Amino acid sequence: MGNLGAKVRHYRQRGGRSQAVIAGLCGISDRYLSLIENGRAEPSLAVLTSLAAELGVPVGALLDGPQPGPEPVPTTVSAGVAQALMGHGRPRSEEAVTPAALRERVETAWRAWQQSSTRFTWAAAELPSLVADMEHAVRAHRRGSDETTRRETLRAAADLYGLLRSYCRRSGRLDLAILSADRAVRAAEDADDPIRMAAAQWNLAHVLLSQPDAAPEAAAVAETATIQLAELPEDSDQQALTGALHLVQGIAAAQQRRWWDAREHIDEALVVALRVGEGSNVQHTVFGPTNTALHRLSIEMLAGQAGEALRVADRTETTALPSRERQFTFTLDVARCYDLRRDDAAVLVHLLALEDLSAEDFRRSAPAIEMATALHLRVRPTYRPQVAALQTRLNLLP
Structure with a gap:
């Protein structure tokens, strides 16, 4: 019974809905739903069926198998980015890139990351060499005698690691996101730059919110x-x-x-x-x-x-x-709100808007994928071909 309650809680929280909302939709009190989730009450078949319908899962998902864990984000980090972060970079004897050149490349990278609809494709192609050059420059200048060069290199590094934090988190590698956030903190501290230190802590906090x-x-x-x-x-x-x-x-x-x-x-x-x-x-x-x-x-x-x-x-x-990323997050949250209200036509409209904003982000968004999958299972036949076509375009069908 406790396992059933834990599953009800998991699927409810996964959809971002309160006990009061689900209880109201199922015609029960939120107190009764709380008892079910805590394993202290056993729902009737009718209540169980209603819960499954509102949670967007088959009844069997609440009854069979072990308690589910958090829905993972598809892992799509470029192997080149991971290798560069792990130290596969330039020979020590190679001349380091200048801070000015690194700064220009980092600013270009941030513009692409925040504005491009194909930013993950861009990142896989461009970030490995930028990370390798940055790591090499940081090593070369960390103990150098030119204080200005050292600090400017570290500032550029802190900014780049902030981007890498976002890229790795959105790509399902929270371990690399934590690594990147930590390096941003260290680079900002070594540069003695209070504003970048605060930004690095902001980045670190965002990774923690994903855990x-x-x-x-x-x-x-x-x-x-x-x-x-x-x-x-x-x-x-x-x-x-x-x-x-x-x-x-x-x-x-x-x-x-x-x-x-x-x-x-x-x-x-x-x-x-x-x-x-x-x-x-x-x-x-x-x-x-x-x-x-x-x-x-x-x-x-x-x-x-x-x-x-x-x-x-x-x-x-x-x-x-x-930031196209923030526009995507806004549209995603609006879609989730309509999903809470079971306004399927509005959910579909906003899922299509998400695809238009960035199909690459859609494929890496667990909530967007879940909504598309659940919508296909429950939507009226009038809309089902459009949902199926969306899933096909985004390669979401099993």
Whole structure:
């Protein structure tokens, strides 16, 4: 019985829905659903069937086999990137690339990563050589006598490792994402660059948010970085990173179901965002009023408040954001809200929009894949050919 309850909880949380939402849809009290999830009540066949239908799984998925673990992101990290991160790089005797050349390549890389619809293909082709050159330059200049060259190289390295954190996390290699985030922290510290140190902690916190039960650690990392930033002179960079760290703390609180704290952090971030304004992309955080609204939407979606989340979405325009990745995340969360409401036509519209934004991101998004799969199983026959065609185009069919 406990195993059944654990499965109900797993599939409910995987869909980002609260007990109150699922209980209401199934015609039972949230107290009764809590008892089921904790193994203290056994549902009737009718209730079990309703639960399975609302969770988007066969009844057998709740009855048979072991308790499921978290849905994995498909692993798609380029072998060349992994090898470069592990030290397969340039000979020590080879001359190091200059900091100016590295800086230009890193900025080009960030533009491609945030704006290209084929960024994973780009990353597989371009990142291995950039990582190898950066690793070689860091080794060559770490103990050199030219302090300016050393610091500029380390600053470029910190920025590149931040990109690698995002690439590895989105590609299903959390181990390499943690490695990249840690190297970003070390490079920023060695460069004695407080702004980049805060950005590196922001990156580390994002990796922790991707790990099961690591939200408290992510919140602690972000809170420490916020305190350290408060000691710096106030300028636009300091303010933008402070706001971005409040957004991290908001998501961390939401993952722990501390909704009041989560919304409070978003409110604090909004105060900062209104001062910073739109168009800021300090340390590639895309912080500003629009990104703050996107995080508010995510929190309401996680809380099961699909109606409020969609009201936020209706007031938010994302086309001007300098990050296609953030546009993808916004559209994904809107699709999940419609999925909570079982508005299948709207789910389909937004899944098609996700494909248009980036088919490569779609293939690497476990929530998007799950929605497409569940939609195909339950959707009305009118829409089923379109869902099947989407799955075929994205190679999602078994």
